[in-house]
Amino acid sequence: MVTSKEVHMQDLIRQAEALCQRSGMAFTAPRRRVLEILAASETPMKAYDLISKAGEGGQATKPPTVYRALDFLCQLGLVHRIEQDATFVACNHAGHAQPVALFVCNSCLKATEVAYGEVSPILEKAAAAKGFNLQRLVVEGRGQCQDCAMAA
Amino acid sequence: MVTSKEVHMQDLIRQAEALCQRSGMAFTAPRRRVLEILAASETPMKAYDLISKAGEGGQATKPPTVYRALDFLCQLGLVHRIEQDATFVACNHAGHAQPVALFVCNSCLKATEVAYGEVSPILEKAAAAKGFNLQRLVVEGRGQCQDCAMAA
DNA sequence: CCTAGTATGTTATTACATAACACCCTATAT
DNA sequence: ATATAGGGTGTTATGTAATAACATACTAGG
Incomplete structure (x- = not known):
């Protein structure tokens, strides 16, 4: 198999x-x-x-x-x-041009990739409001993944 | 003074x-x-x-x-x-309940704090779409701060 | 050939973080 | 008053993450 x-x-x-x-x-x-x-x-x-x-x-x-x-x-x-x-x-969706956030499960430690294209411009604007020119963005998180939620 | x-x-x-x-x-x-x-x-x-x-x-x-x-x-x-x-x-706005992003300047290394309240629900929703229950979020960045942009 | 550029091998070290245990202080229950 | 539980610090030692510096090898173009 x-x-x-x-x-x-x-x-x-x-x-x-x-x-x-x-x-x-x-x-x-x-x-x-x-x-x-x-x-x-x-x-x-x-x-x-x-x-x-x-x-x-x-x-x-x-x-x-x-x-x-x-x-x-x-x-x-x-x-x-x-x-x-x-x-x-x-990377689990190789060849993405999109930036992705990585969310790590607190139980099983697996990472879930989530594209966050829509929020980039928002953060860029928020940064620009303080005069900051944003060049690289890191979005990460912690929580519970689907599998672990089912198991619980 | x-x-x-x-x-x-x-x-x-x-x-x-x-x-x-x-x-x-x-x-x-x-x-x-x-x-x-x-x-x-x-x-x-x-x-x-x-x-x-x-x-x-x-x-x-x-x-x-x-x-x-x-x-x-x-x-x-x-x-x-x-x-x-x-x-x-x-923290430079002590007592914020709001989550903040930290954007670090590549030149002077100072950090600029930016509240990102608006994007939290978006990311939570994006995570939820993949069955991920987001509990903690980290948003950071790199770029150029206002002072360094002026100096350049 | 030779040499410039890219990449690896190797040794040593620097930087980041915590485990484990002893001790101290203070509030409270007996 | 004293025992004791919880929170906090001090100290030694160690574990874990990352890189500096230099030697060596491979390959493509002059």
Whole structure:
């Protein structure tokens, strides 16, 4: 059986390859490895869990290798960093141009992505009212996800 | 001359005292010290800068002392933690019931507080559409503040 | 070839945060 | 008066997150 996770991963990998091709960057082994691990994970992962996992199967993988891969993948928009708790998650609707908010479930720790296109201009305007020119926006949250609400 | 910073600090301290009184908690020396340092700072501060500064003038101040004070002050809403860069800033409109976004200037690093009351329900609704019950929201940003825009 | 640009490997260190336990203070119940 | 429970701090040690700095390798264009 082919799980949706696996399909998702194939998508992400293809996306990554395409993006790299276009921008003349290399989709190298460590970058692929990090993306695969994140894509396979149910929940956002801490950097050092990633480092351990990437090191399984022989060669040790050191922090800088993984952090560099994460930076790269974040810039491409294939991975999101969740600032609240310093974790990383594979984007689950690869290729979105839209900004997304990440809402983390307090029970199962899974992240739900929600597009917030409509609120960007509102916040930009609110910022502009104070003379602030908004360039980058971070929207995150905590709460209870659908599955956990059902279970309760 | 009495600066607006100093007035702001007096306000915050009074607020803190009042809040503690009401909830039966103690506004102790380390808590006061941390709040004073933050209120006097132009920009958000890193925890370890706070630790050093709190330790000036004799007794060494250790990380747990400061982190405990920060947790306390954050819960009271007198201090905000900026997740993006793990810094802390005194709230500059003490006693707001409103949630606020924190926008950090890329040049001078000062934080601008912007109330985002109007967008909360929108995001809550967007989350609800995916079955997510939003309990806590973090809105932060980066960009250029008014002063730096003028200077440029 | 050679060299400029991109990327990784490796060592070491810096920065951020908390666990765990001892001690103190103060309010209140006996 | 004294025991004790709760809230708070002090201290040691450690866990966790991230990066600096420098060496090495791969690949494309001159």
